[in-house]
Amino acid sequence: MIRVEDLHKHFGGFRAVDGASMTIEKGSITGLIGPNGAGKTTLFNVIAGVLKPTSGRVFMGDEDVTGLPPHELFHKGLLRTFQLAHEFSSMTVRENLMMVPGKQTGETIVNTWFRRGQIDREEEALRKRADEVLDFLTIRHLTHEKAGNLSGGQKKLLELGRTMMVDANIVFLDEVGAGVNRTLLGTISDAIIRLNKERGYTFCVIEHDMDFIGKLCDPVIVMAEGKVLAQGSAEGIMQNEQVIEAYLGRGLKNKEMIGA
Amino acid sequence: MSTNRQAESSNPWRAPILFAILAILFILEGSWRSAMFSGSWNTSLAILNMGLISAITALGVNMQWGYAGLFNVGVVGFLALGGLAPVLVSLPPVDGGWSSGGLRVLTALVVGLGTLGLAVTLWQRLRRGWVRGLAVTGALIAGFVLYRNIFDPAVIAIEANQSAQYGNLGGLGWPVLISWPVGGLFAAAAAWGVGKVALGLRSDYLAIATLGIGEIIVAVLKNEEWLARGVKNITSIPRPVPYEIALQQNPEFQTAAANWGFPLAEASGIWVKLCYMSLFLVVLLSIILLAELALKSPWGRMMRAIRDNETAAEAMGKDVTGRHLQVFVIGSAVIGIAGAMMITLDGLMAPTGYNPLRYTFLIWVMVIVGGSGNNWGAVLGAILIWFLWIKVEVWGPSLIGVLVTPLPEGGLKEHLLDSAAHMRFIAMGLVLLLVLRFSPRGLVPER
Amino acid sequence: MDILNALVAFLNFVFIPAATYGAQLALGALGVTLIYGILRFSNFAHGDTMAFGTAITIIVTWGLQSLGISLGPLPTALLALPVGIAGTAAVVLLTDRTVYRFYRAQRAAPIILVMASVGVMFLMNGFTRLLIGVDEQRFADGARFVINVRDFREWSGLTEGLALKTTQALTLVVVVVVVWALFWFLNRTKSGKAMRAYSDNEDLALLSGVDPERVVRLTWIIAAALMTIAGVLYGLDKSFKAFNYFQILLPIFAAAIVGGLGNPLGAIAGGFVVAFSEVAITYPWLKIAGYLFPDWQPDGLLQLLSTEYKFAVSFVILIIVLLFKPTGLFSGKSV
């Protein structure tokens, strides 16, 4: 689905992504983990067109999509969420969803003057679809709430909901779990699995919560210092010495001081 | 932040009440002769007419800032460019202007634009490296030399043609109303160029670029005599409405004036101003109608989303730079239309008058005081601030007169009274600060 | 010899004037940038506050002169400067207290602060005129020249002359000293660090025990000092006229933006970029070419564009600078 070849992204002299190559298979839920500063978010941003790579190529299917702007990638079915939620805070939850589909008649300014009828019909259909998504995400009661007033986890659900307003091919999720209550995270992972099964979305997920990764992802790719360190099934990765050394660690050292 | 916004819940009656107060101010100005008001309908309508033009300008700025967060500090430039339209459209052609060098000037302009186009194409086509730099520089220099070689002699020829009275190309002799949309087109074209360079980059670019384009346009108008006589000014631009003198000589009008009970001169002035007012109102209301239709539809939703969070909007498939360019061009076009209307109303094109304090900052004050993002707010702010801008000229000195009464006669009192004219600025500053203090989000806040 | 002549002509007409003007702009831009970095808005009242500070200084200078106090070859205004700074600081603090503080406490959108500063601009504008009137005032005294044209010609035997005015030399020296002092203050002292911290992250500065209102006051005082110094140097070098101080606002903002708003180093660089692009681009190279290539007799003045377009040209230069340095000349580090 997505193939990255020898990708480099340098900030000044700093190599945030330093020759990463990987493939994300169609229909998979691929996990992407690695220490802080490994370059995961940067890699996402390059794939999603937010940053231009210093060198290297990104392919979507067989098409070279390197350096395309985000909005064009969107129309090719590549959607992404953000490490910190990027809701449209002054708009209602439903508006947040309704603005997503592209090529709406009413988005052309001349049409808003002369084709009100068609716009109204389209809006009706959109509203229906948005409500379905809200039902799916179990946040229908927040339909008219300003998105800025949602709590952290609900914002993350909304981010996910936006990806459901159109037929996406591949969805990139950046730390959906950080700062989210673990119970709610369960709901989110169920939603991801359903989308994957029912709608055939491909996912690529960054996360530091290994339970979440373990439950959801196969395969898992480990990045460190801008390179791919290891790749394999979740269990395999968690046994990998290098990965434990660089990323997972061996638990608390001060155990004896707990519960004094 | 958000809390303080929610708390100040918007009252649906707020805008109508404020507009009513504004209307009362104008009625007082028209009918009550006193220390505060002149009691002349002519004055009242004159202020109103200019206020309506300011309102249209403010609408344009509001589109750019309120809808899209684009900071345009070159309002004066787009206004001036729009003002060029009545000159080029409605003045009669100058005898011998075109034959002395008109075609050559046009050729030169084509060469100039072609050079820029060529340079851009070279820049895009060639690979990075010193060859590209050299080629582009070479093309630019060659193009510039060629341009100057065609342009300079042509200009000298045109400017030499009856230079005391004309020295310019003149216009097409078409009805002046046509020049309003043309003014919009002029401004839109300039905005497109500026936007292409500056939008999508860091937002400061737009500030510098618009500040620059404002200066450049005004400089061009001042110095390119072949275009609109430069600082020598163009006068007697045709009107879309009757002339007072003609009215005064028209017997029908004379009887009508007598029936209303106004002196003839005054009645003719009022009538002309009412004609202008209707024209301006038609333009203003159409622009508002179109803007509101667009805002209350998916386009408006998209713009709000972009303004709210550009990164996310881009990721949701919205072409942020494209939309910004669109709004910037449309907003500038509206400013351009206002510029053309203003020159029509003045009947005079005097480029030295385009100063940024009056035509950029004051417009900004209007938009922000009115409530950015809200069309009605912009209109209200514009008319109100214009009214005050004119009236503080009277109120300022009376204020100082009141303030100094307790002072003993002498140097200080003298000095203060002599400086009364500067009270205009002090009064304006005070008014502005007070309005901002009591409605920090503008008089009619967005939604 | 001819090369020397060319060089002297260039120094005399382009380099020295542009450097002086650039230094004046740099000081102004420094103040704008400081307020932008710490108080988070562009202060449109900057130019008129400069005028106000200068007006106070001039009045004190007159007082000193009438008492017969002078500084020998240096302008007496330097003695009056501290009073001017103190007066300006007092006024600026008063405006902060009565105007800006309200919006700060309200956490109002910053554009509101910008517009409030327009209001303050009008007020300052009016008060300056009430204080000193609208007329042009010259208050430079002391020796006018460090080197003047005639002496230089005699001394060097060149055809071209070179002049360096006391005020020009003074401007350059003062700018270096002020900039050094400012950087030392910001980077080395506790208060300076508190200011940088506040600019970086207001809430966290508060959580570290920084008193935000103290930082704000300090910022205004430093800004007032910068404004007054810039205004007085400018007034000494050219002359004082209230209206011109509004006009200088535009180039000051241009300088601050090109340098990368919020960045002091950038403000300085920006000032010089603006000044040099104004002066150098419209310079007719005829004379210098005449020295360098005595046989070449071009018919024009070898002037790229006429001086009417100097401001416009300088903007084009600024845009080009930005195209190559998209974050301003010095991005990243900020106040």
Added chain:
Amino acid sequence: MSDSDADKAFGKRGNRDASIVNPRPPGTVDGTRKSGPTGPGRAGDPFLIGDGMTGGYGRGPDILHDCTIAVEKGEIAVIVGPNGAGKSTAMKAIFGMLDLRQGSVRLNGRDITALNPQDRVKAGMGFVPQVNNIFPSMTVEENLEMGAFIRDDDIRETLQQVYELFPAVADKRKQAAGELSGGQRQQVAVSRALMTRPDLLMLDEPTAGVSPIVMDELFDRIIAIARGGLPVLMVEQNAQQAMMIADKAYVLVQGRNAHTGTGKELMANDEVRRTFLGG
């Protein structure tokens, strides 16, 4: 950084033009507020107690409802709860960053309800917020110096201690803090609070977005600090680990105390585990 903080500029609204207003996020606390007087504490108070706190942001609705949080010397107290429960709000309330409508905050035998945050720092409280908890353009060392801002004595010794505690921070001391990765930033943030030599340390989700190995590291440090006598009050979403080290734990739901107990007790409570800890 690239896609996170940049667009918060105007309270998450548009009009973010950098040429007239500074796009860095503005503060959220009213720095102009003056402190009121402090009062006496109550007999039998714990070292710190936020007692029966009720309040919300600005003129908005109450977020906290009669919420009580306390911590004793040498202990770790942990606050958990669903998103939006008011955990961060409770921390801010204790720190004086929002006006309480009811209830009081008492520290070390004094009632400090009327103090503003600056003065609470002087009273010995150290706080690491959930987000924006470093000075990005200042070097790591300057960040630490800012931590010691209220101190007039020689800070070199404390600096040395902190560097020993966090070697990763010591390595980067000359680098701008904004250039560090997420985990390193969290360590800098905690170090900064320690530089104050506080009598109490408050941490809001110090481990969010931090890799497992760094999280363990952080928890290790926190345990060490607490056992050194400095009471620690923290909010955590990594509830399972947090409960393990907690001497006392509060579950907040919709601004109210829902459950209180030792970490072990709450872990043992099935309902709490299922609904709040994701067990």
Added chain:
Amino acid sequence: EDIKLAASLGFTGALESLAPDMLGGAELAAKEVTDSGNLLDGSTVEIVQSDSTCTDAAAAVSALERVVAEGIKGIVGGMCSGETIASLENVAVPNGIVMISPSATSPALSTIEDQGLFFRTSPSDARQGEVMSDIIKSRGIESVALTYTNNDYGKGLADSFQAAYEAAGGTVTINAAHDDGKADYSAEVAALAAAGGDALVVAGYVDQGGSGITRASLDTGAFETFVFPDGMISQALVDNFGTELATSFGQNPAAEGEGRDNYIATAEAAGFDGSSAFSAEAYDAAAMILLAMQAAGSSDPAAYKDKVMEIANEPGEKIMPGELAKGLELLAAGTDIDYVGATAVELVGPGESAGVYREVEFPEGELSVVGFH
């Protein structure tokens, strides 16, 4: 009757420093007339200010509309040509009010459609260019650099001068504009210096860019000889430059004789600077409106507009500044007068001053008149 006259001058804006002395002139005339008690059976005259801002035509028009509403019977103003034209076309003509400008000198005003309502007490710049060219030629200077303030005044003057000078065989090495109120003039001076020339013609304003250019040219040694037209000649110029102008010269409209000196003295007594540019012209403008009213026996502009030319020109008894009372008396008695005033008023063509210019030099740092043209 209580007669109101408007003074439509730029009290704020680019030329705000000239306005107070011009207003002083107009008020002096009004006071003189009121005090005499001779005008139309003891009418009093009041001057109401209207801020024309000099540059903002729209604001000028609005402000003037306002005072028209107060019932003014005549306008002294406008100040700058651009704004004057707008006020004339939009206010004076439609309302049929007489307008006498003391200072708008653009040649365009000579040909404007004014319904006989517009006059000016200053000459058109077309004439000054010729005079200046003659003076320069007569001093044997064959090449000059030329800089002008970038408005209709500066441009018009520069063009007419260049045409006259080149026709007489002189060379203008550069003809460059400078904008007033700019922060810095280094670029302009650099350009002028590079172009060279035996003298620099500064067609600017003394308290605006003109002085800035002169100052910088002197300091850098770019020029030593300057030629100053009317916008520059004033006491301020001498104060600013003193002995540095030893080889410079210039001309400005000012008639021979004691009229001007009288006026300056009276002005000083009244507390303002009568030698300031266009102050005397403003006095004359106001005086002429009032004299014309007296001649017509009515303050109605429609009636007195035709009298303006009559009282201004021969034949008749000469009236000097300070003698308005006498003039009014004579007119009341039906005697013809020829108003000379402070500027030796002589209206020609469409009602503008014919223009007598005095040639001045600055030896020993003093302004001295060397002849008249």
